[in-house]
Amino acid sequence: MAASRTLGTFRLPPLPTIREIIKLFRLQAVKQLSQNFLLDLRLTDKIVRKAGSLTNAYVYEVGPGPGGITRSILNAGVAELLVVEKDVRFIPGLQMLSDAAPGKLRIVHGDVLTFKIENAFPESLKRQWEDDPPNVHIIGNLPFSVSTPLIIKWLENVSHRNGPFAYGRTQMTLTFQKEVAERLTASTGSKQRSRLSIMAQYLCDVQHIVTIPGQAFIPKPEVDSGVVHFTPLTRPRIEQPFRLVERVVQNAFQFRRKYCHRGLGMLFPEAQRLESTGKLLKLADVDPTLRPTQLSVLHFKSLCDAYRKMCDEDPHLFAYNFREELKQKGMTRKSYRL
Ligand code: SAM
DSSP states (O other), rough: HHHHHHTTTOOOOOOOOOOHHHHHOOOOOOOGGGGEEEEEHHHHHHHHHHHHHTTEEEEEEEOTSSSSSHHHTTTOOOOOOOEEEGOOOGHHHHHHHHSTTTEEEEEEEEEETOOOGGGGGGGGGGOTTTTTTOSSEEEEOOOOOHHHHHHHHHHHHHHHHHHHHHGSSOOEEEEEEHHHHHHOOOOTOOTTHHHHHHHHHHHHHEEEEEEGGGGGGEEESSSSSEEEEEEEEEOOOSSOOOOHHHHHHHHHHGTTTSSSSHHHHHOGGGGGGGHHHHHHHHHOOOOOOOOOOGOOOOHHHHHHHHHHHHHHOOOGGGGGGGHHHHHHHHOOOTOOOO
């Protein structure tokens, strides 16, 4: 056994099925917590295979639940798997897996939104940002209400090279509502192109690797899921602070069906809006009549660089927030007409 473990050929011994585990430990899904479980181990194997080679890898699984994906990860030859699960009911079932894979599975009863993975794995795994990605992976199927805010937080961590990215360009394989997966990976000009597409693609190589039909889950959710693989880029496609990029992208997509100058204009106070929007678009060399969905990451790079220049010239500019102004005037975005 010891020899096979070093060679990375470990296989879990025969175990009760996930369905039996759910029965045995009374793990009925809690609808309010959006719990939907993957029971088909061929499917969880497929998701894990798509994460890339996990031989001798250190893997952080978020929200393991009854442990379907967990089993596939353990069978992929990992050095160590650390799981963080919020719902205490799943801990005994996970403990059973840990007993079946001695020394490989570490279980934390905690919340992925606050857990600090940067201190959890050996320092020796750390790589320079420009090197190949470290042998550290994040994998998970979380409720959609958690996975979307979490990816925004992790993208900001990518930009600062901290959190899970203190190890280097840690790869992530995460499940989202199919529509969100499509937005994350949408190319220029496509219907799904949105804020998320730019925020993800300026920092990472992003691939929609598998679509999982709703019926693969128990209980069946209302929508299908998409699994997305992220590899942080050695050099971000936009070299400006995350918050600045977020500001430009958020404003550009504010009126997604209008010409891009409409949304971008909201970067500026009303009194100077027309003139400053013109200056921004001219400096960036971007056609004002493009729709937000038609803007490439390169267009956004030029827009962010130009906006940065204008903020450097006018230090009050970055503090201006159109949404705050609307709130103060008691208006909604729709009731506001240019
Ligand atoms: N990964 C399992 C699977 O594919 O069968 C379970 C999926 S279920 C959709 C999501 C799991 O994430 C549940 O076990 C839930 O308790 C857990 N979870 C939800 N929010 C969490 C959080 N903030 N931190 C850790 N685990 C969380």
